[in-house]
Amino acid sequence: MKVLVTGFEPFDGAAVNESWEAVRCLRAAWADEQRAEELVVARLPVSFRGAPALLHRLLAEHSPQVVVCVGLAAGSRAVRLERVAVNVVDARIPDAAGRAPVDEPVVADGPVAYLSSLPLKAALASVRGTGVPVAVSNTAGTYVCNATFYALAHALAATDVRAGFVHVPAADVVPVAGSARALAAVVRTAADHRAGRIDDLVLAAGTEH
Template sequence: MRTVLLTGFEPFDQDTINPSWEAVRLLDGTQLGDDVRIIARQLPCAFANAGACLNELLAEHRPQMAIAIGLAPGRSDLSIERVAININDARIPDNLGHQPIDSPVVPGGPAAYFSTLPIKAMVRALRAVGIPASVSQTAGTFVCNQVFYSLQHALADSAVRSGFIHVPYLPEQAARSAPGQPSLALEILAEGLRIAALTAWNTQVDLAETGGQVS
């Protein structure tokens, strides 16, 4: 049985839930084909051990594809990330109280890594079923970007394709702590991630269509 590893994060910034994990864990064990299934695992929201935890999961499960998922407050869709950068610059402390500023994810590593997923095909597939999605040009500089960069770095010399997706708040989160912020229902997030993973698995060559931004 071949595997697709999906990861989500534990809650952070004094919240009690994280939609990335709530959606991902619903997909644990989901079949994407006769011989491929999703394995869902949670990552800590901490600079000191998120990357190490990710590497342990890669070594344990040896996935044929890996997608990390995180929360991006303020976004309104499933944001398929294009690029991870080699910088940690935390606006807030992580769950261990650490707040690195202008430090590299991997000392001496490349300035950036691109996703190796068919990001534009994934966006098209999501939009085709009415789930809002877009290509994102930045994964930020918090633990999400650190994990994205660490994932691409770990798999850079392998044939395993990988990348990162940001998701919005859940409606109950927005109502409780961020009134007016965009959100998507858990069922939509989970189904969107399933479609994104399935599309990535079945698409070897990405679409050549616009996904850029003016600014």
């Protein structure tokens, strides 16, 4: 089984992007996992056009059975397993190419939203087992992360690929090594679910607001 995991390049003047650092850390540790899955990693540009375009090329080149895209949520206090991608872009700041679309669709005439096809509740339980703070999130924002998540879900909507998006916090909240452990738990769980080795769980993770 082939697994694709992506992070993002630094943006908005930052020297690093914890999403890519966590993916790099995951790659370095993957051999020690002694898993049969082949792990492919890639760094995406923080670009409304560039990130989906590169992601589409990676999907065509590698034909993965599991895809986990990873982004940075600097204000988060936990790793966030994103449930929903919405078909809207509303950019607070320009992307790396200088574009700042407002109230535009990610995909013209696409559905309003897609749900993650990752086994979110089983992944939630797995990440909890690592001791890393984690939550199911019901909004991936309206910036490049959400646009990438939506483009991913749209591209794979008619397939049995397990695909979704994870946000990691800044390193001063959860160290990169901790985020990498969480990502490893998500990837392992998704691969086991895709292979039919486990079922997803029924586990409450909703909110009242």
